[in-house]
């Protein structure tokens with residue numbers, strides 16, 4: 262792709278308004294069309310195979326390759342890819358199916374980007390576990406969606422911080438920038454899907470769904486506590502506590518309060534370009550704002 266084409270694709274992925282004018286009721290068919298079209302129309306068609314990985318000087322290379330995030334990053338994308346695809350297979354609605362396919366394909370592409378990078382810089386990786394097909398496809402989709410809402414929020418701030426301090430060299434920031442924005446699109450899509458799905462469920466199925474959502478949150482909290490302790494379900498050492506202790510691990514001199522401010526600012530910046538009638542993911546930012554009130 263030419264430089265102009267790349268710039269145009271980048272602009273397209275960040276700015277989008279739905280074609281249908283007027284108010285849109287959450288849970289309606291028009292709402293479904295809005296969030297499905299958003300993810301489809303803003304897709305950036307970059308090809309991981311042609312990314313040129315910049316040569317890094319010895320210090321930078323060491324810093325990047327010794328970051329404890331690569332195993333978990335590869336595995337997270339691997340799980341996400343499988344979970345989204347499994348759920349997609351249960352969906353008959355053509356537009357929703359197309360949108361979910363796009364979402365899952367982008368997760369698959371994230372994994373390719375990461376493996377190309379790992380290969381280019383000789384980053385040592387732990388062998389990948391076998392990814393399990395979720396027995397309940399909807400559960401897998403909800404787990405992926407909500408965990409992205411948590412992880413992407415923190416990743417936005419950490420990424421910005423690593424960019425500002427030069428911890429990540431500019432060329433690498435540029436390479437990963439579209440991936441970050443893709444995660445923003447994914448959580449925007451997910452937040453709207455949840456709101457739409459809830460509303461269109463018959464009343465008698467809603468309690469079971471809300472219960473499932475609560476179980477998902479408990480699972481995610483439990484998973485993150487395990488992660489923070491450095492252990493996964495099998496008792497193996499993991500490095501997934503990155504979103505929690507990431508600012509220390511990448512050696513940034515950043516107070517938690519400053520990190521939260523950065524996350525909040527980046528979150529609204531990344532969500533800013535999309536149709537205002539789409540709901541924004543609000544739970545994690547709200548918690549961050551709440552926590553922020555108790556900090557200086």
Ligand SMILES: [Fe+2]
Pocket residue numbers: 338341367368371444
């Ligand atoms: Fe991803």
Ligand SMILES: [Fe+2]
Pocket residue numbers: 341368409443444447
């Ligand atoms: Fe994602």
